[in-house]
Amino acid sequence: MGTLWSQESTPEERLPVEGSRPWAVARRVLTAILILGLLLCFSVLLFYNFQNCGPRPCETSVCLDLRDHYLASGNTSVAPCTDFFSFACGRAKETNNSFQELATKNKNRLRRILEVQNSWHPGSGEEKAFQFYNSCMDTLAIEAAGTGPLRQVIEELGGWRISGKWTSLNFNRTLRLLMSQYGHFPFFRAYLGPHPASPHTPVI
Ligand SMILES: *[C@@H]1O[C@H](CO)[C@@H](O)[C@H](O)[C@H]1NC(C)=O
Ligand SMILES: *[C@@H]1O[C@H](CO)[C@@H](O)[C@H](O)[C@H]1NC(C)=O
Numbered sequence: 707m708g709t710l711w712s713q714e715s716t717p718e719e720r721l722p723v724e725g726s727r728p729w730a731v732a733r734r735v736l737t738a739i740l741i742l743g744l745l746l747c748f749s750v751l752l753f754y755n756f757q758n759c760g761p762r763p764c765e766t767s768v769c770l771d772l773r774d775h776y777l778a779s780g781n782t783s784v785a786p787c788t789d790f791f792s793f794a795c796g797r798a799k800e801t802n803n804s805f806q807e808l809a810t811k812n813k814n815r816l817r818r819i820l821e822v823q824n825s826w827h828p829g830s831g832e833e834k835a836f837q838f839y840n841s842c843m844d845t846l847a848i849e850a851a852g853t854g855p856l857r858q859v860i861e862e863l864g865g866w867r868i869s870g871k872w873t874s875l876n877f878n879r880t881l882r883l884l885m886s887q888y889g890h891f892p893f894f895r896a897y898l899g900p901h902p903a904s905p906h907t908p909v910i
């Protein structure tokens with residue numbers, strides 16, 4: 707019985723094995739090619755990512771300007787771990803105040819951008835900034851409107867005792883209006899910063 711079974715079963719088992727041997731080899735080769743291809747793609751992707759992320763070399767004119775500015779304000783004779791302020795800004799006093807100079811440069815740059823006639827996309831941030839700037843610069847319209855817009859704001863915020871129309875202040879409502887509609891935080895803030903004349907002395 708056993709021999710008969712093994713005799714019967716052996717050719718049946720052998721047939722498909724013999725028939726699929728070239729396929730098995732082909733499958734292995736294809737799998738290997740696929741894995742190698744995937745590895746290659748992955749390596750190329752990694753290489754591309756490492757090439758494109760991280761700091762780029764300083765080549766643009768803006769970057770070169772900034773580099774010159776920082777090199778001119780710092781004092782590289784000072785060890786940065788002992789006195790970082792002097793290392794980074796040691797010579798800034800010889801020139802103008804770096805922050806003030808940067809702020810002035812930024813304002814001039816913004817002004818140049820905003821004064822150029824450009825077709826901004828309606829509703830975009832740029833278009834809103836452009837409209838806002840133009841409405842501030844339109845002194846004729848501001849003069850023509852007179853005190854109306856300001857009185858409207860004062861009344862919306864609860865009135866003014868001097869102007870007569872004063873309603874008792876609803877603190878919550880006024881605070882909500884100020885913060886949501888006017889983007890203004892009415893309380894004072896306290897922070898620690900360097901003294902303008904003596905940068906190593908912190909002041910509140
Ligand atoms: C730079 O630092 C050195 C060492 O503290 C100092 O002797 C020198 O006067 C500093 N130079 C300037 C321009 O501040
Ligand atoms: C200081 O600022 C003024 C006006 O912004 C500029 O004309 C002058 O060249 C600056 N001085 C130095 C030393 O950078």
Ligand SMILES: *[C@@H]1O[C@H](CO)[C@@H](O)[C@H](O)[C@H]1NC(C)=O
Pocket residue numbers: 877878
């Ligand atoms: C203002 O808001 C606070 C916190 O939500 C609440 O406790 C208080 O009763 C409110 N005051 C008034 C006058 O509505």
